[in-house]
Amino acid sequence: MRSNVTMRDIANKLGVSSVTVSKALNDKDGVSEELKEKIKLLAEEMGYRFNTHAKSIKDGLSYNLGIVIPERFTGTTQSFYLQFYQMLTKILDGYHYSGILYILGQEDEDQLILPRIYNEKKVDGFIILGQIGNEYVKEIQKIDSPVIFLDFYTDQNEIDSVLTDNFFGGYEITNYLVENGHKKIAYVGNIYATSSIQDRFLGYYKSLLEHRIELRQDYIIYDRDERGKYIDIVFPDDMPTAFVCNNDEIAYNLINNLQKNGYQVPEDCSVVGFDNSIFAALTEPLLTTVEVNIKEMSKAAVKIIMEKLHNPNEKYGRTLINGKIIHRNSVKKLS
Amino acid sequence: MRSNVTMRDIANKLGVSSVTVSKALNDKDGVSEELKEKIKLLAEEMGYRFNTHAKSIKDGLSYNLGIVIPERFTGTTQSFYLQFYQMLTKILDGYHYSGILYILGQEDEDQLILPRIYNEKKVDGFIILGQIGNEYVKEIQKIDSPVIFLDFYTDQNEIDSVLTDNFFGGYEITNYLVENGHKKIAYVGNIYATSSIQDRFLGYYKSLLEHRIELRQDYIIYDRDERGKYIDIVFPDDMPTAFVCNNDEIAYNLINNLQKNGYQVPEDCSVVGFDNSIFAALTEPLLTTVEVNIKEMSKAAVKIIMEKLHNPNEKYGRTLINGKIIHRNSVKKLS
DNA sequence: CTGAAAGCGCTTACAG
DNA sequence: CTGAAAGCGCTTACAG
The missing domain is CATH 3.40.50.2300 (Response regulator)
Known part of the structure; x- marks a missing residue:
């Protein structure tokens, strides 16, 4: 029961054109409110799912962002970056973007092999989470997509990064x-x-x-x-x-x-x-x-990379985000 | 310096057609070895990157798989599932697939909201990692993409799952x-x-x-x-x-x-x-x-879902994978 | 407010 | 071995 409902199918059922369906589903001008509602309803009913690839091919954007974590940070001690990923994707959602978590193998890092999701244009840019080797930094700086470094900084190269203070x-x-x-x-x-x-x-x-x-x-x-x-x-x-x-x-x-x-x-x-x-x-x-402060750091990182998507040449430098003290029981007040 | 090298660009430079370039880059028959090499070399030189979306739109496949982890498993104790994700993507790589990690928020789980990556056709199927609510299981069973459950089993529904024994x-x-x-x-x-x-x-x-x-x-x-x-x-x-x-x-x-x-x-x-x-x-x-045994479980899960992609109606039932004993120092041999 | 035409980058089926 | 034509599902720019 593979549903392959397209805009054209909806259009045919309603006796309108697919252009009109596209406009209605995207809440654009040029369709009467009445027709718009009717189209949306029918789309829902027919189980229509938007085909991102068709859009992607038009405007050259995948609406995905690669989030790269070097594999040495995926061990038992480090659920930390998973929480970062979770927050990042939540924020990306507001931009209608999805995150693709890419775990960078040590071997690929050593041999400077870029993520396949880059070579297949599955992502529009990268957020690099955690320290990676300097040579790899240089390599990934060369690509024609924006990159931002999160929780990592190096002064060997001019990179845009978001860091905890x-x-x-x-x-x-x-x-x-x-x-x-x-x-x-x-x-x-x-x-x-x-x-x-x-x-x-x-x-x-x-x-x-x-x-x-x-x-x-x-x-x-x-x-x-x-x-x-x-x-x-x-x-x-x-x-x-x-x-x-x-x-x-x-x-x-x-x-x-x-x-x-x-x-x-x-x-x-x-x-x-x-x-x-x-x-x-x-x-x-x-x-x-x-x-x-995972939330604020994630917000900042996403904001910057979204801007870089439109201004690839602008520099943003280092962004520092304050941490916050979690008060528990290991401190005594001296009188 | 956004590179938008397409097959056509390569074809034009070489005075051949884009069909020939497509065949060469995909190692298909119908191009002389000599021309094939020439095309591959030039593609490399021009920094050509394959546009997955164009392929996706043709054959209705995204070459991505959604890997869903309920958010309650992303806390500090649970880096376990991140290791699973890492293994899964490594294995998916062999099928020319990428993984998209989707962390399912508690609210979305309660309200039975399906992942946006599904509604946008960004994935061809799902691997569900860890226990999710029964209602959500039912909901996700209804979708027209294959689903397999990893490290989780319920007898309320007939689901295909891979479990540790x-x-x-x-x-x-x-x-x-x-x-x-x-x-x-x-x-x-x-x-x-x-x-x-x-x-x-x-x-x-x-x-x-x-x-x-x-x-x-x-x-x-x-x-x-x-x-x-x-x-x-x-x-x-x-x-x-x-x-x-x-x-x-x-x-x-x-x-x-x-x-x-x-x-x-x-x-x-x-x-x-x-x-x-x-x-x-x-x-x-x-x-x-x-x-x-993360590796064997991941292998089994990927194998099954790849088969389900082609035989959506086949049932695979429960697959049990043995764990392995890690010998350390907390056991004494009694004489 | 509505739609015909063209095009995004690739592949398939066919003709030469 | 090589390529012209058509099409995947959508959107943009334009005409009515």
Whole structure:
């Protein structure tokens, strides 16, 4: 029962032309209200479905956008990007666009093989979600469709990107600790490892500066080596009252570690994280953390790429979106 | 620099017809090898990209498949389905198909609103990933495109589905414990809560039967009420030496619980789980568990839907795929 | 307000 | 081996 109802079928039944049906179904001028209603009703009744391909072939647009996630981000820890995808498609819907999720295999990334959906003109542009190799960035910049990078930035190339404001997030969460009476605040992370760890640290530092709290070298606690491998955390002799962790996983490890050493959280030590990932839900007590604002970032990314669709040559640069603090139970107010 | 190279452009440059170019690019007969090579080379050079829409409009196929995931499975715990999607698209690639991930909002599910990609003929069929409401199942069964259900089954309707063999998995993992010398084996789960918990339990029971081990009612340990809400686990007076948990999250909770009560895992008690989810990586020691065979399930699902594309009326029924045991450190061999 | 004609980029069936 | 003609389902620009 493959339905192949076309506009012509509707037109024939009504004794009008397919042009009129097209106008009616698209709510365009040039059809009487009465006829328009009649056409819409009949279309519904006959189970008519619009054939996007016919439109696509006319105006050279697929009304699909490729959303690319490198496969290394699809492991068990990373449902994060799936939530991004969900939000992106919801927003694209308002533009009458659909999203096509394309998971970029490591091999294709290494060999600079572009997504097949590009070569088959199934998409009008790309949103790249997460860090990809620099060579691939260059390659995808060359294509004749707009591209925007989401949650990833590189200064090697001039790219348009939408990012969470790591600096501001570090600043705000530290402010929050200060407001709760903390002065002995440590930062947990290797500040040479990645730019997001670094930026979050600098936000932490700015908060200290503003509140005239000295930056202590023994309060910068390393959690990994420069290649990213986690190392054992060493506590300073003079224990801090609060820890700003560069992500939730580290916060999770830190809390377990503190508890094994007889410290209570948050009674003895407050701990905050970043990301609001699964790990923030596994700590006991539940973790106060900074959540990436998926909705606003998605909105911004879609808005920019839609504009790029019409102005391919305009540059949009970096767009920073603030995260938001999720208040839970891992911070104690000091009196 | 929007490239709009068409077959005609290539044809004109070479002084041949677009029919010949079409044949050459599609590796069809009726063009000399020499000319074919020349055409392919020039196409490459001119940056030609195939326009799927033109083909689609001819043969009424979009060469896309909708992969639908209900949004409640996109939370932080569920990267599982993203891995499925990745595998599915990899396999679809071999059929020259692309996947379109469609996340079904709760509201749309309740109101029985079909995906827009269906109404716009952007897909030729659907793979439904995970449990959806019965009314929605009925609704989507009505459409004139093939549908297959993956990792979900209902006996309310006659549906074609691909499932992991929970029964066999329960059987195998219990056999494994028996092989390791265990006789006092408990099952953790409410056997009235879901059919997968039930089937896994029955597999466990079959293994006991085969090995002439008595099924003890006090060794069926409830982990949740019938509405699925987790409850505190109560240990039997006569402690088992091994626990078969109905999923990894429960195993994670159980292990923590055991350790708090002074039992060592696996020295005092062995524990196994199901799913190989993130929780299997968070236990200390790492959890031995049964992994869903994503690859074989995906292969089967794609194969069936491709056949349904050509034989819309054939019934395929339920296809069961065995899981596989992932050996880690939570089982002790009893001497 | 309504519609005939032409065209989007490709493929199929046929003729040479 | 090569290509002219027709058509897939829709829309645009124009004529009435």
